[in-house]
Amino acid sequence: MQITVNKTGGFAGVNQRLGPVETSSLDSGVADQVRRIVTESDFFHLPEDLQGAPVYDGFHYAVQVLDGTAEHTVILAGMSDDPVVARLHELIHLLDEAVGFQWI
Template sequence: MRISFERTGGFAGISRKKTVDTASIPANEADQLPSLIQAADFFNLPEKITASTTQPDRFQYKLTVEDENREHTITVSETALPGTLRPLIEWLQQK
């Protein structure tokens, strides 16, 4: 499994990108990813998740998950972040 993660926006407007591949991280960390993806129901999330009102200086997240024959990309604003997706975002930000 491979995840590309990008966070943009915020007060300083700094972009942060990273890619996590389960083949290149410790096994105990790699074992956490599938359950985070499943708990978020990631592959069934819409491609864009936005809030009804925009707020300046909030983060935007773009995630692409590649797993075997599946690939899905979503873009979500911080203010519209589903609670089920938050643990995955937090895990990725710690890596």
């Protein structure tokens, strides 16, 4: 599985990329958590746009997952009480701790 996250926006106009990250290159515990979040969130069947109420100067995240022939991108932004959005933010946090965002 390969995951790429693009982070844009914020007060300073951030434009950063995380990945692409191959789960096979991650610590096995982190890779298991990543796969679990993707599976439990039913990522490939999520709507492409999960943006909640706008937050001025907030960040937007485009999360792309490739798994075999399956490919899907979901955009997150703003505030949301949706537990799926919270899980995807957990996924972003896990990957950020593992490999970190880079300026693009």
